[in-house]
Amino acid sequence: MAVYTEVAFGEAAALLHRLSLGDLTELRGIQGGIENTNYFATTVRDGVAHEHVLTVFERLSFEQLPYYLHLMKYLAGQGIPVPEPAADERGEILHSVQGKPAAVVNKLRGHSELAPTEAHCRAVGDMLARMHLAGRGFEMSQPNLRGLPWWNETVPVVLPHLGESQAALIRTELAYQNHVAAGSAYTALPRGPVHADLFRDNVMFDDGELTGFFDFYFAGNDSFLFDLAVCLNDWCILHAADERDGQHDAGRARAMIAAYQAVRPLSMAERQLLPAMLRAGALRFWLSRLWDWHLPRDASMLKPHDPTHFERVLRERVRHAQALSASLLEEACVAA
Ligand SMILES: Nc1ncnc2c1ncn2[C@@H]1O[C@H](COP(=O)(O)OP(=O)(O)OP(=O)(O)O)[C@@H](O)[C@H]1O
Numbered sequence: 126m127a128v129y130t131e132v133a134f135g136e137a138a139a140l141l142h143r144l145s146l147g148d149l150t151e152l153r154g155i156q157g158g159i160e161n162t163n164y165f166a167t168t169v170r171d172g173v174a175h176e177h178v179l180t181v182f183e184r185l186s187f188e189q190l191p192y193y194l195h196l197m198k199y200l201a202g203q204g205i206p207v208p209e210p211a212a213d214e215r216g217e218i219l220h221s222v223q224g225k226p227a228a229v230v231n232k233l234r235g236h237s238e239l240a241p242t243e244a245h246c247r248a249v250g251d252m253l254a255r256m257h258l259a260g261r262g263f264e265m266s267q268p269n270l271r272g273l274p275w276w277n278e279t280v281p282v283v284l285p286h287l288g289e290s291q292a293a294l295i296r297t298e299l300a301y302q303n304h305v306a307a308g309s310a311y312t313a314l315p316r317g318p319v320h321a322d323l324f325r326d327n328v329m330f331d332d333g334e335l336t337g338f339f340d341f342y343f344a345g346n347d348s349f350l351f352d353l354a355v356c357l358n359d360w361c362i363l364h365a366a367d368e369r370d371g372q373h374d375a376g377r378a379r380a381m382i383a384a385y386q387a388v389r390p391l392s393m394a395e396r397q398l399l400p401a402m403l404r405a406g407a408l409r410f411w412l413s414r415l416w417d418w419h420l421p422r423d424a425s426m427l428k429p430h431d432p433t434h435f436e437r438v439l440r441e442r443v444r445h446a447q448a449l450s451a452s453l454l455e456e457a458c459v460a461a
């Protein structure tokens with residue numbers, strides 16, 4: 126259930142009208158998603174139907190949202206397929222519904238690919254690299270709010286809820302990531318605005334064509350390599366109900382990296398730190414899932430994801446990331 130704030134038809138119609146999007150003909154609550162209230166809204170303008178998404182933000186504040194919304198607008202202006210926030214006559218893209226922040230964006234065509242093939246991974250790698258290049262001209266800056274400082278703050282908070290071997294793993298990994306972040310290769314990583322949560326459920330495909338990236342509400346300025354690692358850890362692994370869960374799929378990973386590198390080749394520092402960032406990407410989501418699981422902000426609103434999946438991914442990466450990266454980069458070079 127993802128309608129926490131009931132928006133009346135008349136209220137939505139007035140907002141869409143104010144944004145010059147036409148006359149509202151249909152408003153449907155969206156059941157997916159756990160963070161925000163989302164509605165699909167159909168309007169008719171000059172006899173043509175248009176589809177939009179109205180989001181009422183339940184967690185993010187009026188102060189935090191301009192970075193995300195302006196980033197989407199900027200990327201859309203650069204030709205990257207992301208939802209574009211609609212502006213009112215004063216150019217304002219952050220609106221208000223029942224005192225909560227709200228936005229209206231265009232609806233992307235298609236559906237998420239939860240069982241991606243190499244072709245889907247190639248398309249994501251290609252568009253991710255294009256998005257990174259396009260984002261370099263974006264002038265606003267906001268840190269990744271789920272980056273290293275948040276990990277350092279949050280690990281002590283979840284530690285009392287962990288078993289011995291989990292606690293040892295999370296402490297050791299955090300120490301390792303702090304060590305990596307203090308090194309010169311890390312400082313040399315190319316940076317800019319990144320999505321930072323580009324899982325399979327945040328990308329649309331229509332008939333095999335990638336039609337857009339969405340849900341930018343964990344975006345921030347961070348290393349491009351971290352963004353790529355997050356994608357590799359979700360798109361290019363096995364999601365199985367057994368011990369193979371979290372193991373990588375070399376074909377899909379190779380396809381994603383080769384497509385990424387065909388647009389933006391990885392630097393020396395990035396090649397060197399791919400294993401560390403694969404581990405960082407696993408730690409990030411294990412930690413946020415543990416946090417949501419053990420310290421729910423509002424039990425009625427949040428259906429937390431299973432943290433143990435990312436514990437398995439992290440253990441797998443700690444064991445194999447070095448060898449995995451070496452083989453993927455070698456193979457990716459050949460494939461590219
Ligand atoms: N611009 C869009 N175009 C098409 N569909 C969209 C768009 N934005 C959201 N949706 C649909 O609404 C669903 C919920 O959106 P979203 O994933 O952003 O939810 P959320 O609650 O904000 O976040 P989370 O994924 O973190 O739970 C998506 O799975 C998708 O089906």
Ligand SMILES: N[C@@H](CCO)C(=O)O
Nearest residue numbers: 322324410413414430
């Ligand atoms: N992609 C996150 C959910 C928050 O967007 C996860 O799978 O834990």
